[in-house]
Amino acid sequence: xxxxxxxxxxxxxxxxxxxxxxxxxxxxxxxxxxxxxxxxxxxxxxxxxxxxxxxxxxxxxxxxxxxxxxxxxxxxxxxxxxxxxxxxxxxxxxxxxxxxxxxxxxxxxxxxxxxxxxxxxxxxxxxxxxxxxxxxxxxxxxxxxxxxxxxxxxxxxxxxxxxxxxxxxxxxxxxxxxxxxxxxxxxxxxxxxxxxxxxxxxxxxxxxxxxxxxxxxxxxxxxxxx
Ligand code: ADP
Ligand code: ADP
Numbered sequence: 251x252x253x254x255x256x257x258x259x260x261x262x263x264x265x266x267x268x269x270x271x272x273x274x275x276x277x278x279x280x281x282x283x284x285x286x287x288x289x290x291x292x293x294x295x296x297x298x299x300x301x302x303x304x305x306x307x308x309x310x311x312x313x314x315x316x317x318x319x320x321x322x323x324x325x326x327x328x329x330x331x332x333x334x335x336x337x338x339x340x341x342x343x344x345x346x347x348x349x350x351x352x353x354x355x356x357x358x359x360x361x362x363x364x365x366x367x368x369x370x371x372x373x374x375x376x377x378x379x380x381x382x383x384x385x386x387x388x389x390x391x392x393x394x395x396x397x398x399x400x401x402x403x404x405x406x407x408x409x410x411x412x413x414x415x416x417x418x419x420x421x422x423x424x425x426x427x428x429x430x431x432x433x434x435x436x437x438x439x440x441x442x443x444x445x446x447x448x449x450x451x452x453x454x455x456x457x458x459x460x461x462x463x464x465x466x467x468x469x470x471x472x473x474x475x476x
Contacts, residue, residue, distance in 0.1 A: 252314035252327075252404040252437055253279045254300055259309035261295050269295040271461040273309070277405075280435045282428075284452035286442055291458040293441040297407050300439060302326050313405060326405075329398035333410040337382040337393055343369075344378040347397045354401075368400045371433065372426075388419045395427075399434060406434075409441045424450050449473055 254277040261270040270292040277283045285293045298304035299311060302323035311318055318326055337346050344365055351361045369375040372392045382390055391411065398406065412420045412427075428451060431438055442448055448455045449469040457465040457472060465472055 253277060253312075254405055254437060254439065255310075255312040256296075256300075257310040257312075259296075259299065259311060260307050261292070261299060261304065262307040269461050270299070273463050275456055275463060275466065277437060277439055278454075280437055281453045282431050282438045282440065282451060284440045284442060284448040284455045285458060286445060286448040286452075286455055287458035287464075289443055292461040293443075293458055294409055296458070297330075297409055297439060297441050300405070301328055301330055301407055327403050328405045328407060329401055329403035330407045330409070331394050331398050331411045332408075333413050337390060337397075339382055341381070342378065343374065343380050343382070343385070343393050346382070346393055347378075347400050350397065350401050364400050364402075365396075368396045371430070372396050387415055388423065391415065391423060392426075395430070399430070399436070402434075402436075404437065406436045406438045407441075408438070410443070411440075412447070413442075413444075420447075427451060445473070 256273050256275045259270060259273040260268065262268045273296065285296060287293055295304060299306050302318065302321060306319055313326060338349065341349070347365045347368065348361050351364065365378070366375065369378055372395060374389060374392050374396065377385060377389060382393070385393065412423050415423060424447060440451060452469055454466060454468055455472045456463060
């Protein structure tokens with residue numbers, strides 16, 4: 251686990267557009283922070299900078315005590331889940347979840363233990379032999395979550411992970427995500443444009459508008475009537 255600190259972070263894309271402007275934000279160790287705001291306000295850009303998928307134009311980014319501006323994604327100890335969870339279609343659920351651990355040469359027994367433990371936590375332990383095509387949308391999303399957290403990353407990043415699910419399942423998965431976070435206590439940054447989602451999930455909420463951070467606080471502080 252680790253805090254994430256952004257200091258005066260600016261992102262200017264090659265075409266000159268400034269998607270994120272002088273962003274100062276600390277995501278505390280173990281907290282669930284929701285980054286919320288209308289489409290195009292710079293949420294995904296911010297998340298991609300934390301992940302190392304997008305270069306920072308100006309400013310500093312720390313994970314734990316470490317300055318990571320120039321650290322490649324694979325060395326940042328971060329896991330991500332996106333809206334379009336891409337599972338490997340030709341692999342079983344087990345192999346999908348084990349993939350990152352295999353790449354990192356974890357011992358076989360440890361891989362089996364971790365995958366089974368994580369699958370149990372997510373209620374997908376009976377699906378380990380199936381292919382993604384034989385799963386429902388909610389089950390696939392759980393596998394995507396499982397694949398991310400099985401590595402026990404220091405920081406967990408999610409970009410609209412529930413937006414492809416129908417309304418009912420979305421509400422259910424929100425509650426499950428919340429429980430999962432309470433159990434793992436991993437520092438989490440969650441991007442959404444949905445205020446209800448932000449209120450339900452966030453320990454704190456960071457509101458962005460046109461590349462600028464406007465407000466950070468608990469759901470009560472951010473959404474209370476003036
Ligand atoms: P959000 O996640 O809040 O919807 P994004 O971070 O995806 O917003 O995008 C923020 C702004 O940056 C948008 O106006 C978008 O069009 C612009 N943008 C995103 N990627 C690029 C790019 N590669 N080049 C230029 N502009 C981009
Ligand atoms: P991690 O658990 O580290 O996030 P990933 O599952 O994202 O690992 O895979 C690491 C990289 O390997 C990805 O960039 C992925 O595109 C690539 N890769 C390797 N083998 C495959 C495969 N069979 N199908 C799709 N991508 C693969």
